[in-house]
Amino acid sequence: MTTRTDLAGLLDQVSADRMTGTVATLASEPLAGRRVGSPGGAAARAWLVDQLTALDGEVRTEDFPVRAVPEVYEAPEVTWGGRNGSQRLVFGRQVAIHPASADTVDAIRGALGVAGTDDPAGRWLVVPAEMSLFDAYRDTQGAAGLLIRRPVDAEGWQFTMLAGPDPGPLPVLTLDPDTHHAVLAVAAAGDGWLDGATPLRRDDVTGTNIHARLRQPAPGAVDLLLTAHYDGVGDHPGLRLPAASDNATGVAVVLETARILAAGLPAGAGLSVALLDAEEVGALGSAHHATQLRADGAAPLVINVDGTGRLDGAAAVEAGGPAHRLLALLDQAGRHTGVPLAAGPVASDNRRYGGAGFAAVGIGAGMGGYHSPADTPDKVDPATLGAIARLVVATAHLAAVVPATISSPIGDKR
Numbered sequence: 001m002t003t004r005t006d007l008a009g010l011l012d013q014v015s016a017d018r019m020t021g022t023v024a025t026l027a028s029e030p031l032a033g034r035r036v037g038s039p040g041g042a043a044a045r046a047w048l049v050d051q052l053t054a055l056d057g058e059v060r061t062e063d064f065p066v067r068a069v070p071e072v073y074e075a076p077e078v079t080w081g082g083r084n085g086s087q088r089l090v091f092g093r094q095v096a097i098h099p100a101s102a103d104t105v106d107a108i109r110g111a112l113g114v115a116g117t118d119d120p121a122g123r124w125l126v127v128p129a130e131m132s133l134f135d136a137y138r139d140t141q142g143a144a145g146l147l148i149r150r151p152v153d154a155e156g157w158q159f160t161m162l163a164g165p166d167p168g169p170l171p172v173l174t175l176d177p178d179t180h181h182a183v184l185a186v187a188a189a190g191d192g193w194l195d196g197a198t199p200l201r202r203d204d205v206t207g208t209n210i211h212a213r214l215r216q217p218a219p220g221a222v223d224l225l226l227t228a229h230y231d232g233v234g235d236h237p238g239l240r241l242p243a244a245s246d247n248a249t250g251v252a253v254v255l256e257t258a259r260i261l262a263a264g265l266p267a268g269a270g271l272s273v274a275l276l277d278a279e280e281v282g283a284l285g286s287a288h289h290a291t292q293l294r295a296d297g298a299a300p301l302v303i304n305v306d307g308t309g310r311l312d313g314a315a316a317v318e319a320g321g322p323a324h325r326l327l328a329l330l331d332q333a334g335r336h337t338g339v340p341l342a343a344g345p346v347a348s349d350n351r352r353y354g355g356a357g358f359a360a361v362g363i364g365a366g367m368g369g370y371h372s373p374a375d376t377p378d379k380v381d382p383a384t385l386g387a388i389a390r391l392v393v394a395t396a397h398l399a400a401v402v403p404a405t406i407s408s409p410i411g412d413k414r
Contacts, residue, residue, distance in 0.1 A: 005264045007397050011337065013260045014389045016382035019252035022051075023385075024377045026230070026248035033241045035162070035234025036066055036278040037205025044230055048210055048275055051255055055262050057212035057273070064209070064288040066278050068202040070099050070162055075237045077107065078173060078196035082186045092239045092373065093156050094179045098148060098172035099164035100133065101198040108171065109195040110144030112187035124194040126180070126187045137168065145171035147194070149180040157372035160233045160241060162280045171198040207231075207278035209285045214262040217270025222399045224261075224271050225300035226392065227286065227349055228254040229279030233371050244377045245309030245367030247348075251275060252385060253305045257392045264393075269400035272300070276349050279306075286349035290356035301326050301399060302360035303392055304350035307367040309375075311384040315365040315391070316344030320354015326361055326395075329402065333394035339387050363388060 025031075025047060032040030045061070052059045076097055078089045089095040113123035115131060121142035127133070129149045136146055150158050158174060173196060175183060186192035210230070217223040228250035232243025242248075258273050265271055276285035286304075293300070303326075308315075315334075319327050334341040346362030353360035365384050369375035 007394060010260055010264045010393050010397060011390050014256060014386055014393065016386040019256050019385040019389065020377070020380065020382050022252035022255055023244050023248040023380050026251060027242035027244040027377050029240065033234040033243055034230060034232040035071070036069060036207045036231045036281060037203065038234055040234065041231055041277065045208055045210060048230060048251070052210065052212040052273060055212070055214060055259055057214040057262070059210070059212045062209045062211060062288070063206050064284065066205050066207045066281060066284055069205055069281055070200055070202050071234070072097055072200055072236045074105065074199040075239070076173070076197055076199060078194065080112070080183060080192065080194040082192035089179065092158060092236070093152065094176050096150065096158045096160070096174045097198045097200045098174050099161050100166070100168045101172035101200050102167055102170055103200050104171045104198045107195050107197045108144045109193060112183065112192040112194055114184065114187050115146065126184045128184065129180070140170060143170060145173065145196070145198070147180070147183060148172060148174050149177055150174035152176045153369055153372055153374055155369065155374045157369065157374050159371040160236070161371065162233050163282045167202065171196070173198060207285055209277055209289055210275040212258070212273040214258060214273065215265060215269060215271040218268035221268040221270060223298070223300045224269065224396050224399060225274060225302045226254045226258055227274045227276060227302060227304045228306060229276040229285065229349055231277050231280055233280050240373055241371065242373070242376050244375050244380055245307055246370060246375060247279070247306050249308040249367070249380055249385060250305035253308055253389045253392060256389045257396070260393055261396050265396065266400045271396070279349055283349050283352045286352035290352050290358065293358065294356055300358065302350065302353040302358050303395065304346070304348055304353070304360065304362045305388065305392065306346060306348035306362060306364055308363070308365040308384055308388045309367040309379060310381045311365040311387060314340035314342035315363055315388065316346050317341050318344065318346035318350060318362045320351055320360045321358045323354070323359040323361055326359045326399070329398045330361055330391070330395045332398055333391050337387065337390045337394050339391045363391070
């Protein structure tokens with residue numbers, strides 16, 4: 001059987017089933033949320049290396065240091081009460097640990113108070129919603145800790161963050177809006193107490209990017225770099241965070257498009273893949289790679305895919321660096337494949353490449369359950385995976401065959 005290498009033939013090869021299988025594997029329990037430097041991240045990496053090796057590419061890995069990655073090493077036990085009784089809070093829903101928290105393994109019991117109003121000594125201070133953490137720290141001498149309001153998603157989960165402020169001097173817990181409102185009311189009335197710990201350590205670990213060169217570019221020919229981060233925020237004790245949409249979906253799209261393009265791009269076009277680590281702690285993997293590319297004098301067109309779980313309206317596109325031609329090609333590809341595009345924030349690895357001076361675009365198409373147990377494979381829409389994969393395939397093909405003079409920006413509306 002002859003494999004078609006015209007654009008229509010390439011698009012026909014896109015398999016949503018294969019991509020949903022990739023998402024399911026990466027989001028599975030043995031991979032444990034894929035936190036950078038964790039056994040789950042290592043297991044994901046080994047599997048991904050096998051997938052890229054099967055494409056007959058030159059595959060290698062590249063290590064880099066990652067400092068002070070926060071990890072909840074025990075599920076925090078937090079109880080609060082007043083004259084009407086007490087309540088133990090549910091970890092991940094009603095209570096979580098703020099990334100700026102000090103590490104306390106032993107529970108601290110103290111009366112409730114209101115930050116900025118009550119004597120802080122020995123009290124858990126409830127920070128009003130309109131007060132920043134910075135302002136709350138102004139008068140905390142001798143306080144037991146801080147209690148901060150945090151929104152929850154549609155299923156009632158708080159989100160987890162690894163990137164954020166440096167650890168402060170106090171334990172800091174986050175409360176869902178309803179719990180925060182109730183605790184603040186009791187604290188303002190001068191009644192109530194809270195007993196809790198913040199078991200949050202910070203580890204220095206090693207991040208590892210995965211690189212595959214699938215096609216060498218001919219002199220003067222286009223060189224495409226497809227990227228996606230494979231790390232997640234990682235499971236907590238007793239709490240699974242599968243990281244399906246963020247970003248098993250992006251990895252699935254990159255693997256699928258690489259499989260098609262490795263055999264289907266016109267002669268001379270270059271193609272490589274970078275599956276990146278440590279995006280969740282500040283896009284450190286892409287920063288490391290962008291620095292290497294600059295040192296090597298490379299000039300790839302970078303397409304980064306992050307969060308393609310469910311397309312609701314137009315896919316978001318963010319450009320960086322000298323990306324006018326790449327944007328124009330993406331615009332044409334969107335029109336050809338029927339995928340609506342709009343300029344919008346894609347706060348991912350594309351920013352590191354664009355900031356380093358490379359033509360880079362980030363593509364995002366929605367996700368559910370951001371950094372929470374709700375980010376499960378069943379929330380991922382196979383049709384969205386297929387649509388974004390076809391968009392990337394079409395963009396890459398056009399980059400190889402369309403004259404370099406093309407220029408047509410993506411607008412806010414289609």
